[in-house]
Amino acid sequence: xxxxxxxxxxxxxxxxxxxxxxxxxxxxxxxxxxxxxxxxxxxxxxxxxxxxxxxxxxxxxxxxxxxxxxxxxxxxxxxxxxxxxxxxxxxxxxxxxxxxxxxxxxxxxxxxxxxxxxxxxxxxxxxxxxxxxxxxxxxxxxxxxxxxxxxxxxxxxxxxxxxxxxxxxxxxxxxxxxxxxxxxxxxxxxxxxxxxxxxxxxxxxxxxxxxxxxxxxxxxxxxxxxxxxxxxxxxxxxxxxxxxxxxxxxxxxxxxxxxxxxxxxxxxxxxxxxxxxxxxxxxxxxxxxxxxxxxxxxxxxxxxxxxxxxxxxxxxxxxxxxxxxxxxxxxxxxxxxxxxxxxxxxxxxxxxxxxxxxxxxxxxxxxxxxxxxxxxxxxxxxxxxxxxxxxxxxxxxxxxxxxxxxxxxxxxxxxxxxxxxxxxxxxxxxxxxxxxxxxxxxxxxxxxxxxxxxxxxxxxxxxxxxxxxxxxxxxxx
Numbered sequence: 148x149x150x151x152x153x154x155x156x157x158x159x160x161x162x163x164x165x166x167x168x169x170x171x172x173x174x175x176x177x178x179x180x181x182x183x184x185x186x187x188x189x190x191x192x193x194x195x196x197x198x199x200x201x202x203x204x205x206x207x208x209x210x211x212x213x214x215x216x217x218x219x220x221x222x223x224x225x226x227x228x229x230x231x232x233x234x235x236x237x238x239x240x241x242x243x244x245x246x247x248x249x250x251x252x253x254x255x256x257x258x259x260x261x262x263x264x265x266x267x268x269x270x271x272x273x274x275x276x277x278x279x280x281x282x283x284x285x286x287x288x289x290x291x292x293x294x295x296x297x298x299x300x301x302x303x304x305x306x307x308x309x310x311x312x313x314x315x316x317x318x319x320x321x322x323x324x325x326x327x328x329x330x331x332x333x334x335x336x337x338x339x340x341x342x343x344x345x346x347x348x349x350x351x352x353x354x355x356x357x358x359x360x361x362x363x364x365x366x367x368x369x370x371x372x373x374x375x376x377x378x379x380x381x382x383x384x385x386x387x388x389x390x391x392x393x394x395x396x397x398x399x400x401x402x403x404x405x406x407x408x409x410x411x412x413x414x415x416x417x418x419x420x421x422x423x424x425x426x427x428x429x430x431x432x433x434x435x436x437x438x439x440x441x442x443x444x445x446x447x448x449x450x451x452x453x454x455x456x457x458x459x460x461x462x463x464x465x466x467x468x469x470x471x472x473x474x475x476x477x478x479x480x481x482x483x484x485x486x487x488x489x490x491x492x493x494x495x496x497x498x499x500x501x502x503x504x505x506x507x508x509x510x511x512x513x514x515x516x517x518x519x520x521x522x523x524x525x526x527x528x529x530x531x532x533x534x535x536x537x538x539x540x541x542x543x544x545x546x547x548x549x550x551x552x553x554x555x556x557x558x559x560x561x562x563x564x565x566x567x568x569x570x571x572x573x574x575x576x577x578x579x580x581x582x583x584x585x586x587x588x589x590x591x592x593x594x595x596x597x598x599x600x601x602x603x604x605x606x607x608x609x610x611x612x613x614x615x616x617x618x619x620x621x622x623x624x
Contacts, residue, residue, distance in 0.1 A: 212284035215605060218292035219279060220335065220344075222299060226324060227276065230303045237310040243267050246473065250277040250582055252403050256475060262404040262413065262581070265473040268499045271349035271384065271399045272300040277582045278597045289335045294608045295344045297379075299324055301370060302349040308368045309354070318359040320368035325375045341378040342611045345604045351385035351495045352393050380607055382600055385497040386522060394607060395522040396600045397577045398499035401475035402506050405581040407593070410574075417508035417571055420483040424462045426555055427485035427509065429478040429500055431467030432493060440491040440514050440541040447551055460552065475503070482507035486563060487537065487555050492518055502577045510566050512551070514541035525603040526576050526596060535569040 234244035246253040246265060251273030253265040276298045279285075286292050301321070308317040328336045336344065348355060348370075357367040371381060371392060381393040404410040428448065433441030448461035462485065464471065464478050471477045478500070482488055488504035489512045496517035504511050513519055513536060520532050532538070537558070543549040558566075575593040594602070 210283050214293050214609070215284045216286040216292045216294075217279075217282060217284060217601075217605075218286055218289045218295045218335075220289075220295055220297050220328075222297065222324075222327070226299045226304070226327075227272075230300050231273070233303075233306070237306050239310040240306055241469070243270070246270060247273070250274060251399075252581065253401075253473065256401070262402055262409050263475060264401050264403055265475075266399050266401045266403070267473065268384070268399045269302060269349045271396075272302055272347050274399060274579060274582070275347045275382075275597065275600075276300075278579070281582060282601065289332070290338075293343070294605055295335060297324075297328075297344055297346040299346050300349075301346065301355070305350065305354065305368050305370070309366075315364060317357060317364050317368040318361075320355070321370040321373055321376060325373070339378075339612055341376070342380075343608050344378075345380040345382065345608060347396075348381050348383045348393075349399075350383070351497070352381065352383045352387045353385070353495060355381075356387065378611070380604060380611070382604060385495055388517070388521075394525065394603060395497070396603075397502050397523060397526055397579075397596045398497075399579060400499065400502050400506055400577070401473075401479075402578055403581040404578065405584040410578070410580075410593075413506075414571060414574060417483065417506075417574070420508065422484060422486045424459045424481070424485040426460070426487040426489055426512070426551065427462045427464065427481055428489040428491070429464035429466055429471065429481065429503075430491070430493070430498070431465065434467075438545055440545055441493070443544045444489055444491060444551065451552060478503060479507055482509045485509050486567075487512050489551070490514070490518055491541070497522060505570055505573050505577050508567055508571050508574075510535065510537065510563070510570055512537040512539060512555070514539055514544070525599050527573065531569070535566055535573060537566075 231247055234247060235242040246267035247270070248254050249264060251267075251270035253267060253270075256263040256265060279296055279298070289295060305320060307313045308320050313319075352371060354367045355370040356372055357364060357369045359369040359372055370376065377392065379392070382396045383393045384395060384398050386393045386395040402413070404413065428441075428444050430441070433439065433443075433445040435442065445463065448463050451461045462481055464481050466472075466478065482504055485507075486509070488500070488507070488509035490498055490501050490504065491514050492498075496515055497519065501511055501513075501519055511519070516538075519527060519536070520529055520538070527535075537555065539549070539551060539554055544551060575595055576599060578595050579597055580595045
């Protein structure tokens with residue numbers, strides 16, 4: 148039996164993750180009957196490609212895997228788990244070691260919590276990898292697979308180029324991976340020139356979009372700009388304006404219910420919550436004299452507080468310097484008490500707070516399309532945006548004096564109720580449920596953010612392999 152290469156400095160909980168990735172586990176699952184069932188389109192729970200045969204996957208009833216088989220490419224640990232041992236190595240980046248527990252979900256917010264964790268949003272690669280091990284249609288045979296998943300933690304590996312010793316070599320990010328894919332069973336990549344391969348990037352695509360020939364290099368790496376990876380499909384937390392190569396998927400939040408019962412319990416709480424504040428902004432920035440949307444929001448909130456005698460018009464949760472990053476209690480309670488949650492762009496257009504707000508049943512207010520409308524088409528149906536979100540052009544607020552309060556107060560109570568109900572219906576679509584749970588275990592057939600991302604990736608890959616026009620909307624999946 149094959150052994151598992153374990154780094155001597157690896158934390159104990161990651162050692163058990165290594166065992167899940169052991170090739171020996173997948174070898175033991177191989178059987179002729181499984182391949183025969185796959186070839187005939189019959190059901191199967193699947194295992195292989197470095198994955199496990201999990202109990203959660205095994206209980207999925209009569210799942211048709213035809214056209215849905217995925218092969219997990221076995222990569223050396225230097226491309227994934229070994230990278231986690233550097234969690235405190237970069238002085239210019241925060242120490243994320245405390246948030247690696249529970250396979251990247253982080254520690255629980257309190258001991259009795261079943262669904263709430265102090266999750267770091269940039270550990271999506273780790274949590275997605277863990278969920279992939281439970282995907283019910285895994286196959287050892289790359290030739291049988293509709294798609295090939297690369298468990299490469301590219302965002303974590305990028306830290307050495309962004310904050311570490313290789314900052315001047317950022318154009319090389321990904322070349323070592325490509326070399327491995329070419330020299331080890333290169334036919335897997337070569338059969339479709341990489342069009343059937345996908346991975347997850349837990350940072351905005353802009354962080355991987357530096358032109359390789361830029362001298363001197365500026366911010367970012369060149370991973371998505373390397374010709375070697377042009378055919379790769381990347382699931383990112385924020386895509387660029389030309390998403391032919393990537394597709395945005397929701398940020399990790401701190402809510403990971405392990406069962407449908409706990410999800411339903413939370414939704415009941417959201418529905419019963421009293422909304423005593425009209426609008427809320429949870430975030431940082433906007434304190435300088437420079438004109439921008441965050442500054443306008445702060446000014447309006449402060450002026451509103453001075454004008455209105457009663458409380459409950461506008462509230463601000465100061466999340467400057469990352470103080471809210473791993474403490475959902477700071478912002479979730481105010482969101483539960485608010486009708487509208489303002490989502491202004493920051494360094495980039497998107498925010499994790501968008502998904503925190505949806506989970507709290509707080510109607511998101513966007514100030515540019517790139518914040519969500521043109522990003523998360525698989526998870527947040529673009530054609531229905533007016534049913535669950537408000538759009539206010541940021542230039543009208545910053546430069547033309549439009550008051551956000553006037554816009555929101557002009558929305559009828561009946562429409563607000565309908566919008567909130569639509570937001571609540573979206574909650575399962577933006578939640579990454581806890582590993583070890585199952586969509587058949589109380590979720591009543593509902594798909595979570597992971598399930599929808601897989602459906603979308605399979606369809607996007609099918610389209611690209613066949614050379615068809617790429618799809619724009621998977622809101623029905």
